[in-house]
Amino acid sequence: MGRESKNTRTKKDASQGRSKEPRPNVSLSNLGKRTFGDTVKEFLDAAKKAGLNVAVFEAERSAERQRWLHAQRLSKPDGVKERSSHQFGTAVDIVFKDQKNEFSFSADHDWKKLGELGESFGLVWGGRWKPPVVSHFQQDPFQIFLVDLHHNRFDAVASCGGCSQCSS
Numbered sequence: 624m625g626r627e628s629k630n631t632r633t634k635k636d637a638s639q640g641r642s643k644e645p646r647p648n649v650s651l652s653n654l655g656k657r658t659f660g661d662t663v664k665e666f667l668d669a670a671k672k673a674g675l676n677v678a679v680f681e682a683e684r685s686a687e688r689q690r691w692l693h694a695q696r697l698s699k700p701d702g703v704k705e706r707s708s709h710q711f712g713t714a715v716d717i718v719f720k721d722q723k724n725e726f727s728f729s730a731d732h733d734w735k736k737l738g739e740l741g742e743s744f745g746l747v748w749g750g751r752w753k754p755p756v757v758s759h760f761q762q763d764p765f766q767i768f769l770v771d772l773h774h775n776r777f778d779a780v781a782s783c784g785g786c787s788q789c790s791s
């Protein structure tokens with residue numbers, strides 16, 4: 624009796640838990656070619672799927688524009704002695720669109736949802752900084768590495784501590 628029910632359960636688990644296995648990719652041509660831009664595109668797609676009406680406000684930034692922003696006291700790095708991660712092409716600002724399809728930095732938007740979604744892609748979110756910069760996301764190669772390991776369930780690696788997957 625006991626053995627029978629165990630067998631029944633095993634069969635049931637197997638039929639429920641094991642869906643058709645997607646084929647492993649054996650091509651070497653894309654190894655090591657994943658870029659920050661690829662990650663940001665995936666993040667934007669996911670944001671749209673999650674119902675967040677957002678778009679890229681600014682990506683890579685010239686030294687000239689960084690100097691101008693610094694002069695307006697809109698950005699801390701002066702663009703020369705201290706550079707913004709935007710100048711290295713490793714940061715992106717993502718901002719909500721309002722009903723007129725114009726960029727909106729209003730606090731009414733769900734910046735936390737956007738930020739946590741970005742973090743789930745291994746991005747560093749400026750919303751955690753003091754003072755917070757809620758529209759800013761930047762690449763952190765070390766964090767991307769850790770989050771990737773963690774989300775692939777290599778349990779020896781600690782939680783990234785930031786993303787929605789890790790904090791739940």
Ligand SMILES: [Zn+2]
Nearest residue numbers: 714715716759
């Ligand atoms: Zn930024």
